[in-house]
């Protein structure tokens with residue numbers, strides 16, 4: 001059982017209640033498929049320009065998180081043909097955000113939660 005913290009983007013915070021992020025976490029599918037079992041350590045919301053993620057990652061760690069995932073919508077968009085990474089998502093700096101999270105907390109930070117784009121293998125910063 002691994003405890004996972006999710007950090008979402010403020011640009012989606014009033015439209016998405018993370019339904020499928022939690023569903024796939026519980027089912028250990030999509031970006032959580034590498035874990036044998038998951039439970040949530042909590043959720044935070046990143047706010048531009050993302051300077052708050054280092055403190056959030058440390059707090060999630062103090063609450064038991066062993067890994068952090070950034071929501072798929074931060075780097076991919078929904079299209080007629082499913083989720084697509086080519087046009088990016090809400091955040092142009094998501095890889096820098098992920099690196100900051102790992103640097104600040106020492107925790108692995110994975111790009112992705114639910115509805116992964118086709119042919120995308122989750123990238124983890126360690």
Ligand code: SF4
Nearest residue numbers: 009046048049050091
């Ligand atoms: S820095 Fe990126 S992830 Fe954070 S709120 Fe801004 S766009 Fe969203």
